[in-house]
Amino acid sequence: MSSPAPVTDWVHDFDHTDPTWTENPYPIWDELRTKCPVAHTNRFLGVYLPTTYEAVKEICYDTDHFSSRRVVVRSVRPEPPPPAPPITSDPPEHKRAKQILLPLFMPDEVKKLEPRVRAICNDLIDGFINDKSCDAAARYTKYIPIRAVTNMFGIPETDGDLFIKWIHEILELGLHDDTVVMKAVQEMVAYFTVHIEARKKHPTDDLISTLMNARTEDGQPLTDMHVQGALRLLLVASIDTTWSAIGSSLWHLAKTPADRARLIAEPELLPTAIEEFLRAFSPASSGREVMKETTVSGCPMKPGNMVLLAFPAANRDPTIFPDADKVIIDRKENRHIAFGVGIHRCVGAHLARMEMFIAIEEWLKRIPDFRLDPSRPTTWSEGSLRGPRQLPLLLGKE
Amino acid sequence: MSGTLKVRVDPNKCQGNARCKSLAPELFELDEWGYAHEIGDGTVPAGLEDKAWLAQANCPEIAITIDEE
Numbered sequence: 387m388s389s390p391a392p393v394t395d396w397v398h399d400f401d402h403t404d405p406t407w408t409e410n411p412y413p414i415w416d417e418l419r420t421k422c423p424v425a426h427t428n429r430f431l432g433v434y435l436p437t438t439y440e441a442v443k444e445i446c447y448d449t450d451h452f453s454s455r456r457v458v459v460r461s462v463r464p465e466p467p468p469p470a471p472p473i474t475s476d477p478p479e480h481k482r483a484k485q486i487l488l489p490l491f492m493p494d495e496v497k498k499l500e501p502r503v504r505a506i507c508n509d510l511i512d513g514f515i516n517d518k519s520c521d522a523a524a525r526y527t528k529y530i531p532i533r534a535v536t537n538m539f540g541i542p543e544t545d546g547d548l549f550i551k552w553i554h555e556i557l558e559l560g561l562h563d564d565t566v567v568m569k570a571v572q573e574m575v576a577y578f579t580v581h582i583e584a585r586k587k588h589p590t591d592d593l594i595s596t597l598m599n600a601r602t603e604d605g606q607p608l609t610d611m612h613v614q615g616a617l618r619l620l621l622v623a624s625i626d627t628t629w630s631a632i633g634s635s636l637w638h639l640a641k642t643p644a645d646r647a648r649l650i651a652e653p654e655l656l657p658t659a660i661e662e663f664l665r666a667f668s669p670a671s672s673g674r675e676v677m678k679e680t681t682v683s684g685c686p687m688k689p690g691n692m693v694l695l696a697f698p699a700a701n702r703d704p705t706i707f708p709d710a711d712k713v714i715i716d717r718k719e720n721r722h723i724a725f726g727v728g729i730h731r732c733v734g735a736h737l738a739r740m741e742m743f744i745a746i747e748e749w750l751k752r753i754p755d756f757r758l759d760p761s762r763p764t765t766w767s768e769g770s771l772r773g774p775r776q777l778p779l780l781l782g783k784e
Numbered sequence: 785m786s787g788t789l790k791v792r793v794d795p796n797k798c799q800g801n802a803r804c805k806s807l808a809p810e811l812f813e814l815d816e817w818g819y820a821h822e823i824g825d826g827t828v829p830a831g832l833e834d835k836a837w838l839a840q841a842n843c844p845e846i847a848i849t850i851d852e853e
């Protein structure tokens with residue numbers, strides 16, 4: 387695969403996989419927001435990029451012109467696109483699929499998992515606390531969402547490495563190559579078939595059994611294919627996102643001793659700080675397909691194009707968030723849309739928040755002093771999910 | 785400006801982020817899918833006014849209105 391030409395014109399030829407974007411996208415978005423609230427590129431078969439809060443929100447609310455049938459901006463567009471409800475559904479079908487998932491991720495359900503997540507965090511910390519340094523992205527932040535989701539599903543925590551491989555194939559390698567995605571999906575189907583068949587004989591009280599027992603509005607059980615689809619969607623949606631969110635939060639704290647000290651002195655501030663980390667370092671962008679011609683913030687949008695829904699750019703819009711580029715851990719007014727906005731608002735938001743909270747709380751309890759390792763770089767994931775993939779830290783006081 | 789406050793969730797706008805319930809559990813509760821509504825008739829007990837405003841300022845869907853009586 388030849389690498390694409392470097393971007394020189396972000397307004398007319400942007401590329402969210404360009405190394406400049408991967409390194410630091412915020413200045414690009416700041417510039418675009420002042421020049422032109424909706425940029426465009428002919429790459430990836432034609433994509434618009436709104437960077438203002440207003441434009442992103444308007445598109446999310448306008449399910450008539452903007453369809454979720456495709457949510458990933460890729461250089462291939464299979465027809466018909468593979469369905470993964472509810473994220474790929476539009477109204478009215480969307481609601482039914484979402485209502486099946488919502489009760490499984492309510493705050494009270496999530497709370498049950500909290501002690502396990504606390505134990506997972508402490509086990510991971512035990513693994514490196516006696517070293518003077520560690521790559522926190524590889525040894526800590528990644529394994530928290532993986533192990534949390536395996537516990538919810540009711541499958542062995544040690545199978546987590548398989549999920550990492552599949553998700554990497556689907557979300558990263560698959561951007562340019564559909565056969566990689568199809569192979570990963572086949573492997574996942576084979577894997578989950580075993581677990582579904584086992585539960586037909588011996589029902590359990592985990593998420594896989596709950597999905598198998600779920601009923602649609604007209605009283606029908608979900609087919610095996612649907613249960614499979616739901617499990618794949620939940621895996622893909624829950625791991626890299628939360629990995630990224632915890633990683634970015636630790637990255638910020640590694641660079642900002644004052645915020646660390648304040649969170650240790652005022653632990654009741656942590657939930658507010660987590661919302662600010664979600665705003666400032668929102669991990670996830672999504673996508674829409676333009677179905678009918680329309681205008682957004684004065685810019686014409688034509689069918690046949692996708693929209694890259696950059697929630698992270700919207701969350702840095704200075705007209706909505708004063709000092710948008712500053713991380714203010716006690717920011718009072720924070721209508722961030724890191725979990726999306728409108729009908730597709732993230733099903734897993736409560737789970738993700740809980741994992742972030744416990745991960746940071748336990749880390750600060752045990753490792754109050756840490757900093758970026760000046761001899762090894764932090765590296766960031768490429769594409770529509772942003773978070774540290776290598777986060778080398780030095781542990782302990784200087 | 786010192787009258788009683790009343791909060792109200794617009795069910796057509798609420799998407800169940802539960803920011804309101806985390807910030808002001810005395811004023812909001814969730815249904816079985818996580819969508820919010822005000823507790824009782826939404827009257828804000830004395831002393832909880834700040835929490836009501838805070839919840840309103842953090843709802844991404846602008847689903848919460850506050851009336852002063």
Ligand code: HEM
Binds near residue numbers: 454473673727732738
């Ligand atoms: C910090 C972590 C997370 C972030 C930033 C995040 C972000 C998002 C965003 C922005 C959307 C909306 C996509 C769109 O509008 O097209 C979304 C939807 C979704 N997320 Fe998350 N997510 C996170 C964690 C999770 C977790 C842990 C789960 C699984 C339990 C999950 C499951 C879902 C599902 C199923 C949807 C589709 C909802 C729908 O279409 O109605 N997410 N997420």
Ligand code: HEM
Binds near residue numbers: 468472
């Ligand atoms: C969270 C995961 C999912 C849920 C909760 C879900 C739920 C539903 C529901 C409620 C319907 C309507 C059934 C009816 O009443 O007629 C439906 C239809 C359908 N779903 Fe899913 N689904 C999910 C994932 C998937 C996936 C991953 C695929 C594809 C691999 C898929 C393919 C389809 C198709 C093709 C239909 C239309 C069936 C028909 O028209 O007869 N779904 N889904």
Ligand code: SF4
Binds near residue numbers: 802
């Ligand atoms: S914060 Fe807003 S969207 Fe979220 S549950 Fe409360 S009213 Fe609904």
